[in-house]
Amino acid sequence: MNAVLFASDLPYWLQSIFRVLGGLVAVLLPAGTVVYLFLFKMLSFMQSRLGPMEAGPYGSMQLFAEVGKWLQKEDIVPANAQPEARIFKMAPLIVLASTFLLVVVVPFGPDALFTDFETGIFYALAVSSISVLGILIAGWASANKYSLLGGLRAAGQLVAYELPMVLAVIGVVIQAGTMNLQQIVVAQNTGSMFGWDGIGNPYVLTQFVAFIIFMISVQAELSQTPFDMPIAESELVSGYMTEYSGFRFLIFFIGEFATAGVFAMIASILFLGGWGVPFAWFGWTTIDSVDNWMNFAGPLILFAKMMALVFFIMWIRFSSPRLREDQLQRFAWKVLIPISLVNIMLTAVLKVAF
Amino acid sequence: MFPLSSTTDTPTEAPRDTVREAELARILEALGAGVVDSLLKPNDDMWIRVTAETWRATAEKLKALGYTYFGYVSAIDWLPSPFGKSEDDASGPSGERDSTIKQGYTGGDTRFQVIARLVQPFTTIGINIKVDVADDVMAVDSWSSVFAGANWHEREAHEMFGIGFNGHPDLRNMYLPTDFEGHPMRKDFPLLARIVKPWPGIVDVEPLPGDDEEEGEAS
Amino acid sequence: MTMLGDRQQLAYIASQAADARVNVELETEGMTLNIGPQHPATHGTLRIIARLDGEQVVWAEPSAGYMHRGYEKLTEVRTFPQVTALVNRIDWLGSFANEVPFILAAEKLMGVEAPSRAQHIRTILFELSRIANVSLFLGDLGVQLGAITPVFFAFRDREYVLNLIEGATGGRFHPNFDRIGGLKDDLPAGFIDETRIVMKKLRTFCDQIEDLLFGNEIFQSRTRGIGVIPKDVALSYGLSGANLRASGVDWDLRRDQDIPMAWNKTDFKVITHPDGDSFARCWVRLQEVRESTKIVDQLLDTIPAGPVMAKVPKIIKVPEGEAWVSTENPLGEMGYYVVSQGDQGPFRVKIRSASFNNISIVPWLLKGVYVPDIITILASLYFILGDIDR
Numbered sequence: 001m002n003a004v005l006f007a008s009d010l011p012y013w014l015q016s017i018f019r020v021l022g023g024l025v026a027v028l029l030p031a032g033t034v035v036y037l038f039l040f041k042m043l044s045f046m047q048s049r050l051g052p053m054e055a056g057p058y059g060s061m062q063l064f065a066e067v068g069k070w071l072q073k074e075d076i077v078p079a080n081a082q083p084e085a086r087i088f089k090m091a092p093l094i095v096l097a098s099t100f101l102l103v104v105v106v107p108f109g110p111d112a113l114f115t116d117f118e119t120g121i122f123y124a125l126a127v128s129s130i131s132v133l134g135i136l137i138a139g140w141a142s143a144n145k146y147s148l149l150g151g152l153r154a155a156g157q158l159v160a161y162e163l164p165m166v167l168a169v170i171g172v173v174i175q176a177g178t179m180n181l182q183q184i185v186v187a188q189n190t191g192s193m194f195g196w197d198g199i200g201n202p203y204v205l206t207q208f209v210a211f212i213i214f215m216i217s218v219q220a221e222l223s224q225t226p227f228d229m230p231i232a233e234s235e236l237v238s239g240y241m242t243e244y245s246g247f248r249f250l251i252f253f254i255g256e257f258a259t260a261g262v263f264a265m266i267a268s269i270l271f272l273g274g275w276g277v278p279f280a281w282f283g284w285t286t287i288d289s290v291d292n293w294m295n296f297a298g299p300l301i302l303f304a305k306m307m308a309l310v311f312f313i314m315w316i317r318f319s320s321p322r323l324r325e326d327q328l329q330r331f332a333w334k335v336l337i338p339i340s341l342v343n344i345m346l347t348a349v350l351k352v353a354f
Numbered sequence: 355m356f357p358l359s360s361t362t363d364t365p366t367e368a369p370r371d372t373v374r375e376a377e378l379a380r381i382l383e384a385l386g387a388g389v390v391d392s393l394l395k396p397n398d399d400m401w402i403r404v405t406a407e408t409w410r411a412t413a414e415k416l417k418a419l420g421y422t423y424f425g426y427v428s429a430i431d432w433l434p435s436p437f438g439k440s441e442d443d444a445s446g447p448s449g450e451r452d453s454t455i456k457q458g459y460t461g462g463d464t465r466f467q468v469i470a471r472l473v474q475p476f477t478t479i480g481i482n483i484k485v486d487v488a489d490d491v492m493a494v495d496s497w498s499s500v501f502a503g504a505n506w507h508e509r510e511a512h513e514m515f516g517i518g519f520n521g522h523p524d525l526r527n528m529y530l531p532t533d534f535e536g537h538p539m540r541k542d543f544p545l546l547a548r549i550v551k552p553w554p555g556i557v558d559v560e561p562l563p564g565d566d567e568e569e570g571e572a573s
Numbered sequence: 574m575t576m577l578g579d580r581q582q583l584a585y586i587a588s589q590a591a592d593a594r595v596n597v598e599l600e601t602e603g604m605t606l607n608i609g610p611q612h613p614a615t616h617g618t619l620r621i622i623a624r625l626d627g628e629q630v631v632w633a634e635p636s637a638g639y640m641h642r643g644y645e646k647l648t649e650v651r652t653f654p655q656v657t658a659l660v661n662r663i664d665w666l667g668s669f670a671n672e673v674p675f676i677l678a679a680e681k682l683m684g685v686e687a688p689s690r691a692q693h694i695r696t697i698l699f700e701l702s703r704i705a706n707v708s709l710f711l712g713d714l715g716v717q718l719g720a721i722t723p724v725f726f727a728f729r730d731r732e733y734v735l736n737l738i739e740g741a742t743g744g745r746f747h748p749n750f751d752r753i754g755g756l757k758d759d760l761p762a763g764f765i766d767e768t769r770i771v772m773k774k775l776r777t778f779c780d781q782i783e784d785l786l787f788g789n790e791i792f793q794s795r796t797r798g799i800g801v802i803p804k805d806v807a808l809s810y811g812l813s814g815a816n817l818r819a820s821g822v823d824w825d826l827r828r829d830q831d832i833p834m835a836w837n838k839t840d841f842k843v844i845t846h847p848d849g850d851s852f853a854r855c856w857v858r859l860q861e862v863r864e865s866t867k868i869v870d871q872l873l874d875t876i877p878a879g880p881v882m883a884k885v886p887k888i889i890k891v892p893e894g895e896a897w898v899s900t901e902n903p904l905g906e907m908g909y910y911v912v913s914q915g916d917q918g919p920f921r922v923k924i925r926s927a928s929f930n931n932i933s934i935v936p937w938l939l940k941g942v943y944v945p946d947i948i949t950i951l952a953s954l955y956f957i958l959g960d961i962d963r
Binding site for chain 1: 604607716717720786946947
């Protein structure tokens, strides 16, 4: 690690400021791009309309207009929620906090990372479930029956889909032999398939089943259609978000799309080789021999892969109807979990065999 | 393929409607003495009027006869409106209003009649059934145990006309507030909008196409 | 309980007993959920009071009346030609179809029959209203089930149909075009060619919706087996239209009834489905839009020349009598029982609207379903608030 982006001889407080700013950029930039590109434009084109066109060229400033609108709105706390207004107000922040905690372990380049956790993926899966807490609090503290139903549905759903997600990741962990996200990236890019290292060894090929299960779980974890029962505009009237307005609704909104972005980043790290390109292209062998420019190219590569995955998430979201709660649970427990267990077994056997 | 113009001023005299005649005979036989009066308009419809005692039995028997499709249950208030007819000019002389009750097809003895319609599915032969509602009782038996759909229709008739339905599970108001007084569809219930602002009468008769030349002779 | 077949009755009793047992065991107190009056799934102001046990509905009761406009009372102070302006607003998505049975009833009482060309045009506009109405249903169905894209397709293609209706009648939603004895005007120039093009577009739209929704596994798992209405229950509640045909009753007033409209001059299939569940109801409606486009195409080919108005007096006085006319409206059987006492206005008009009967089955149907299924069932029954409340 000769080339260091955040030079380690900077004082700690300056590093911390850089990290906070970097985290903000890493969360908000993808979120904004996802919202504009997919929610505003792709959705509109799929629905044979233009989408926002007035604010900025092709409506590109629309997001800022929306944020400005939300910020101006009154921050309403329903009368029944008044006794616990503090908790009611806290809930969106918890949801957003889990997104920020998640991005901490995401590596963007050989040295462009916030922390280098040995148990990175373990940590990521753990903090991603904090958002359940926020959603449950939001549903309960709203003192609204629809919100309560939405919050309980969300809790049940997120718990059910944590499991296949973890199990899907275990396949990758077995194959890579590490829980460190950075080393998973390296393992994919330095790997080879049957002696050919032209594209490295992205785990989307060898762990295809795990990839599919992971993406389905992400879809459920994000409460995107077809798993959006906690929100369910047409039956629960946005579920746990019903009573939120103004700034706090905006936080939920940002949290939703930022989490989509961060999960897509993690998925691309686990399965698509993350920030890296196959090391054989440039004759690199280990992470220490990676050129310094990858610290700038890496985030862009990761961003591109993330966008490709978010595209699929959004595509499914915009075109499919919603499952029912019991059908979703049945799908998780009876289909996804057995398949992912079989996947783990096969991976372990093959790992030992080869 | 079709004649260029088939304008007819009067419909041709309808031939005998053997299907409905047979059907009506079958019904009259089944209902027996319950039927007070009956009417058949060829190729159009059938009407019967039954006694209040046999009202529910009528439904059961007709259902057994194949009239399984429930059309509706409603009521008619035969009292001429004390507030005048629609075409009456509010600014003109009001005059003496005729308040004699004039019942429609198959006659009747009371101011209120409940009317229902049942249909034989597949043949679409329907029958209109009327029953007199005695003023002192103001109730008939409920059909809701025979035809489940009658439940809501009877609730509506109950609040709109004030007619009770014996044996109805739940005669709550359907449209009106619970504490609403009066029965809006009764003829003596004033239409408030007309009292606040009188109807101007007919002022907007639009010329009909092809009607220009024979302006006067229309009767 | 005579309205239930033995099988359903036993199943019903068993389910009630099971519920009672569970309730005694757990001693749980149900939660009462008010769905509506302001709720996206009721697309209007219907309120459904549902008592829930967890997410299961123990008891549900629709509460209508938030939009009652008293049309039956208002018709008594209108003249016959004025009534069409009122009844237009009953089912506001297929408004032309509302006028037709009333006008037919008035014509029946007067002994007038519209000229053949007027009958053809009436039937064309009637079917266009049906297409406009049901195509919106097909899009809305997606929204209720969480798929947001189909509704935009529906609005896009419905607009073509509304343009046609507007071109012919001058009104997009409330044409008020029917007159006793015929129609207000003849068709505008170019209407026939334009209609043919639009009918092609609508058939493409049906294909798109079929691909997008009906072929979707999630859609099928959400609708199949949900809200099953057996044939005899459907008849005893007076369900009509696609709701009845989806329960396997092969009955369509357009085909089975002899009324002065042009349907008997066309060749179309009456779509039925044996299942009686939500999927069947939606599927039947989709196929009906296709059939309607075919009916319109056939009528455009055979439309006769001639006047569009029979000779009727300028001031219409309807002779004494009573008449019942019902037609197969987009939502189901819509009928008018018109009583005239020889005046310019009707003495009593009973409006039998389809949705009123269709929704009255909801308390029976919602017992034991889950909250998301309430939405599916309501969407598949397809009601329009104006049609319930009148």
